[in-house]
Amino acid sequence: MPPLGSLVALHNVTFCYPGRKHPILDKVDFTLHEKQRVGLIGPNGCGKTSLFHIIMGLLRPQTGTVFFKDTQLNRKKDFKILHEKVGLLFQDADDQLFSPTVLEDVAFGPLNLGASPAEARERACQTLQELGLSKLEQRITHQLSGGEKKMVSLATVMVMQPDALLLDEPSNNLDMGTRARLIEILNELDLAILIISHDWSLLADTCEDIYAIDKGKVTQSDKAYLHDHRHAHPYGEQPHRHRNRIKLTSDQKKEER
Amino acid sequence: MPPLGSLVALHNVTFCYPGRKHPILDKVDFTLHEKQRVGLIGPNGCGKTSLFHIIMGLLRPQTGTVFFKDTQLNRKKDFKILHEKVGLLFQDADDQLFSPTVLEDVAFGPLNLGASPAEARERACQTLQELGLSKLEQRITHQLSGGEKKMVSLATVMVMQPDALLLDEPSNNLDMGTRARLIEILNELDLAILIISHDWSLLADTCEDIYAIDKGKVTQSDKAYLHDHRHAHPYGEQPHRHRNRIKLTSDQKKEER
Amino acid sequence: MTFEKFSQGESLLHRTDTRVKLVSAISLTLVIALCQSFYTSLAGLTVGLLLLTFSRLNLRFVFWRLMLVNSFIAFLWITLPLTYPGDALCVVGPVTLSKQGVALAALISIKANAIILFFITLLATSTVVDLGHGLESLRLPKKLCLILLFSYRYIFVVHQEYHRLLRAAKLRCFKPRTNLHTYRTYAYLFGMTLVKSWNRAERVGQAMMLRGFHGRFYSLEEKTVTKVDVIFLIIMISAAIGFAYIELMK
Amino acid sequence: MHISEGVLSTPILIGGGVLTVLGLSIGLKKIDYDRVMEVSILASTFFVASLIHVPLGPGSVHLILNGLLGMVLGWASFPAIFIALLLQAFFFQYGGLVVLGVNTFNMAAPAVLCFYLFGPLVSPLVKDPQRRALAGFAGGFFSVFFSGILMSSALALSDSGFFSIAQMVVAAHLPVMIIEGFITMFTVSFLAKIKPEILQS
Numbered sequence: 001m002p003p004l005g006s007l008v009a010l011h012n013v014t015f016c017y018p019g020r021k022h023p024i025l026d027k028v029d030f031t032l033h034e035k036q037r038v039g040l041i042g043p044n045g046c047g048k049t050s051l052f053h054i055i056m057g058l059l060r061p062q063t064g065t066v067f068f069k070d071t072q073l074n075r076k077k078d079f080k081i082l083h084e085k086v087g088l089l090f091q092d093a094d095d096q097l098f099s100p101t102v103l104e105d106v107a108f109g110p111l112n113l114g115a116s117p118a119e120a121r122e123r124a125c126q127t128l129q130e131l132g133l134s135k136l137e138q139r140i141t142h143q144l145s146g147g148e149k150k151m152v153s154l155a156t157v158m159v160m161q162p163d164a165l166l167l168d169e170p171s172n173n174l175d176m177g178t179r180a181r182l183i184e185i186l187n188e189l190d191l192a193i194l195i196i197s198h199d200w201s202l203l204a205d206t207c208e209d210i211y212a213i214d215k216g217k218v219t220q221s222d223k224a225y226l227h228d229h230r231h232a233h234p235y236g237e238q239p240h241r242h243r244n245r246i247k248l249t250s251d252q253k254k255e256e257r
Numbered sequence: 258m259p260p261l262g263s264l265v266a267l268h269n270v271t272f273c274y275p276g277r278k279h280p281i282l283d284k285v286d287f288t289l290h291e292k293q294r295v296g297l298i299g300p301n302g303c304g305k306t307s308l309f310h311i312i313m314g315l316l317r318p319q320t321g322t323v324f325f326k327d328t329q330l331n332r333k334k335d336f337k338i339l340h341e342k343v344g345l346l347f348q349d350a351d352d353q354l355f356s357p358t359v360l361e362d363v364a365f366g367p368l369n370l371g372a373s374p375a376e377a378r379e380r381a382c383q384t385l386q387e388l389g390l391s392k393l394e395q396r397i398t399h400q401l402s403g404g405e406k407k408m409v410s411l412a413t414v415m416v417m418q419p420d421a422l423l424l425d426e427p428s429n430n431l432d433m434g435t436r437a438r439l440i441e442i443l444n445e446l447d448l449a450i451l452i453i454s455h456d457w458s459l460l461a462d463t464c465e466d467i468y469a470i471d472k473g474k475v476t477q478s479d480k481a482y483l484h485d486h487r488h489a490h491p492y493g494e495q496p497h498r499h500r501n502r503i504k505l506t507s508d509q510k511k512e513e514r
Numbered sequence: 515m516t517f518e519k520f521s522q523g524e525s526l527l528h529r530t531d532t533r534v535k536l537v538s539a540i541s542l543t544l545v546i547a548l549c550q551s552f553y554t555s556l557a558g559l560t561v562g563l564l565l566l567t568f569s570r571l572n573l574r575f576v577f578w579r580l581m582l583v584n585s586f587i588a589f590l591w592i593t594l595p596l597t598y599p600g601d602a603l604c605v606v607g608p609v610t611l612s613k614q615g616v617a618l619a620a621l622i623s624i625k626a627n628a629i630i631l632f633f634i635t636l637l638a639t640s641t642v643v644d645l646g647h648g649l650e651s652l653r654l655p656k657k658l659c660l661i662l663l664f665s666y667r668y669i670f671v672v673h674q675e676y677h678r679l680l681r682a683a684k685l686r687c688f689k690p691r692t693n694l695h696t697y698r699t700y701a702y703l704f705g706m707t708l709v710k711s712w713n714r715a716e717r718v719g720q721a722m723m724l725r726g727f728h729g730r731f732y733s734l735e736e737k738t739v740t741k742v743d744v745i746f747l748i749i750m751i752s753a754a755i756g757f758a759y760i761e762l763m764k
Numbered sequence: 765m766h767i768s769e770g771v772l773s774t775p776i777l778i779g780g781g782v783l784t785v786l787g788l789s790i791g792l793k794k795i796d797y798d799r800v801m802e803v804s805i806l807a808s809t810f811f812v813a814s815l816i817h818v819p820l821g822p823g824s825v826h827l828i829l830n831g832l833l834g835m836v837l838g839w840a841s842f843p844a845i846f847i848a849l850l851l852q853a854f855f856f857q858y859g860g861l862v863v864l865g866v867n868t869f870n871m872a873a874p875a876v877l878c879f880y881l882f883g884p885l886v887s888p889l890v891k892d893p894q895r896r897a898l899a900g901f902a903g904g905f906f907s908v909f910f911s912g913i914l915m916s917s918a919l920a921l922s923d924s925g926f927f928s929i930a931q932m933v934v935a936a937h938l939p940v941m942i943i944e945g946f947i948t949m950f951t952v953s954f955l956a957k958i959k960p961e962i963l964q965s
Contacts (some may be wrong), residue, residue: 101957398667599924645854657795672808701948719803
């Protein structure tokens with residue numbers, strides 16, 4: 001059993017894609033607490049997205065259990081309560097947005113939760129305003145830029161007033177401006193956040209805990225060691241910040257030198 | 258006029274999408290020499306893909322000219338000689354693989370260039386073999402995995418025996434194994450390569466020169482400065498290489514310290 | 515998505531040339547579809563079952579497929595005996611069952627099942643790719659064969675695209691019901707899929723042009739017919755002629 | 765929405781076959797080789813529509829959308845529907861080969877009719893969104909209605925004993941017509957906003 005009082009938890013989860021020899025997730029335990037901010041780093045194809053899909057009930061693991069607020073979720077139906085309180089931001093915003101205008105897309109969730117059209121509209125407008133997107137309200141979603149689409153898809157999730165936000169490679173394909181704005185917004189949000197990304201500096205800027213995922217296992221970041229990297233930044237000349245909230249152990253600090 | 262003896266060159270190219278205020282490419286000069294390996298880095302929506310489409314004649318710039326082997330390409334017809342010698346690898350392999358089976362898809366190009374069915378078949382088989390894909394020959398395209406699709410679409414381009422290869426985000430959505438295999442193959446090829454990607458380490462592993470593209474301008478990477486990055490590597494404990502072919506100027510080296 | 519459930523296998527029917535199977539299926543189906551006698555249709559069903567044993571397919575899958583396809587036939591069994599004009603077979607309270615109606619429902623059932631068996635054993639044992647090439651060498655218009663093969667290629671891509679959108683809607687608590695909100699949502703989901711397909715068609719068109727396409731498709735196929743194929747074809751055509759003989763003698 | 769093999773009479777099967785061959789040859793003539801891929805991908809998209817089940821009371825019905833198909837593809841609806849039905853036969857053994865002509869005609873003829881009657885009314889040139897929505901609804905509704913009529917006529921003309929069944933077929937399609945009307949209406953409005961060139965054919 002995972003620790004009591006957690007928001008979302010996986011217990012002993014094993015998942016193997018049909019036809020593959022090795023499970024992509026192998027007896028994984030994972031816990032996300034209320035308001036906890038966790039980053040998950042790992043190479044492509046290591047099972048990061050599968051982990052999200054298992055949490056959301058889109059994939060069913062071969063063994064193990066998903067818990068939401070200490071309730072075991074067994075059947076497809078059980079996951080509906082989780083869907084109301086946990087929002088998933090897809091890697092590709094084009095997979096998420098399908099309404100003709102931004103306002104309609106953001107209002108879609110509240111309508112499903114039983115809000116009247118007027119209420120849904122109001123909540124959508126408010127959410128867009130909070131994210132600084134009011135001027136996009138009447139725009140055709142399909143014609144937005146990649147960065148705008150990403151922010152609108154964040155709005156479609158935030159309008160549900162979730163307790164937790166799962167973000168799948170949120171900074172992929174974003175220009176520096178949108179990326180900075182996204183980090184700012186994420187840091188203002190008062191809810192649990194789980195981000196998977198290989199954008200290390202995004203994770204460092206937004207999360208308290210960082211886990212690594214590889215060979216089917218999820219391990220806390222103290223195993224992942226920090227080291228120097230030759231790294232070119234095409235925008236090196238423009239001001240950019242690299243916050244790093246991870247507390248280094250003295251050993252790692254030494255290695256960093 | 259671009260320098261003589263180049264393979265592909267853009268001269269003073271400006272391109273603006275209809276309805277947009279700012280041109281996405283603004284008086285760009287760009288040259289790709291025979292066997293040169295160039296990486297192009299920049300955020301999404303910065304015009305990387307437009308640049309490729311302009312080179313291939315799929316988009317016509319408002320001003321400026323495309324040169325292929327010092328010949329100015331003006332009309333749609335002129336680009337046909339370029340299509341025979343410059344291959345474009347699309348970002349989404351599903352756009353490139355339209356034939357029902359792998360062998361048919363790879364043989365499609367040679368057949369169009371006038372090869373007999375037997376010749377086309379032989380060239381296709383040979384190309385697949387060279388890329389280590391022989392066992393995929395008879396497979397049905399839509400049943401391939403994402404990584405397999407990417408490798409087969411490389412084969413459909415390589416079978417044309419091009420002088421230059423343009424790759425649009427080749428490592429997107431690839432698993433680690435396929436990505437490594439792709440880098441290996443690209444490094445073995447004896448032709449000019451132009452890659453656009455935001456996968457910095459892919460560019461560092463495959464290209465000699467790196468350009469940045471932003472705000473409509475293409476700038477050589479000596480402007481993009483190399484600097485230290487606090488960077489955690491979850492696999493730091495395992496051996497891994499960071500090749501970096503970029504020659505640093507002494508100034509940059511100083512900054513790197 | 516496993517659409518081509520029966521196409522994988524090692525049996526004689528899986529190995530037989532697709533063109534031979536196409537010609538066989540068309541001639542057998544034609545005779546049985548047009549026949550009016552029980553004898554002919556039963557002979558057809560027998561040949562169908564015989565082919566099934568040769569095909570060595572998973573009988574459970576075949577059974578479920580037959581059940582699914584028979585749903586329309588079941589509808590006929592409910593309605594025809596009650597509505598078809600004819601002599602009373604029996605009277606249950608106010609309901610009269612028509613003798614001719616029952617006979618017709620029975621005849622249609624036998625014919626339809628015989629034909630489905632031809633279909634499963636002769637056509638579904640090939641991949642759609644082979645069937646497309648087979649139809650092309652049987653002189654079906656080339657454009658039509660190309661549309662068949664390319665549609666087949668992209669059904670899976672489009673289906674996935676639609677499913678990703680539907681998944682996103684469901685994660686945002688979309689519960690399909692009988693109301694306008696539901697129909698509007700499905701319209702948007704399909705509309706967006708259509709827009710994506712439209713854009714994809716443009717990109718694929720570009721990819722084709724870049725690889726030298728100039729309005730002509732060339733074929734790579736050169737399949738040879740074996741002796742076994744010829745014998746198989748002769749047997750199947752003889753069966754079809756046999757059915758026609760039975761039908762005309764009645 | 766199709767008739768099984770083994771039900772219809774020989775003259776009806778031949779008649780349907782001839783009409784479909786005519787429709788196909790007109791349709792194919794209108795598609796030059798550069799447009800083959802476009803028609804193919806749109807045909808797959810409409811095939812996928814037939815896999816979409818929308819709720820109707822306690823049950824569900826799958827989409828047909830032959831009205832929308834007609835507005836988008838015009839005469840190319842004949843090959844697109846023919847191929848979709850052929851694939852259904854290959855994949856699921858629905859329908860059949862001999863009856864393919866009748867089934868194609870029953871769905872494609874209303875699509876082409878819809879193209880001429882409602883296509884101009886939903887085109888991007890129409891500036892009034894309400895009129896476009898109305899035309900969209902009418903297109904979706906009537907194309908299924910015409911298909912139902914053609915299907916039941918094929919049954920009733922095959923055998924006068926099928927008359928009652930033919931009536932039931934039309935009645936059973938009534939709720940489907942309404943759903944198709946709404947879905948076509950919303951899709952047409954969606955396309956007009958997002959990608960009007962799809963409705964331009």
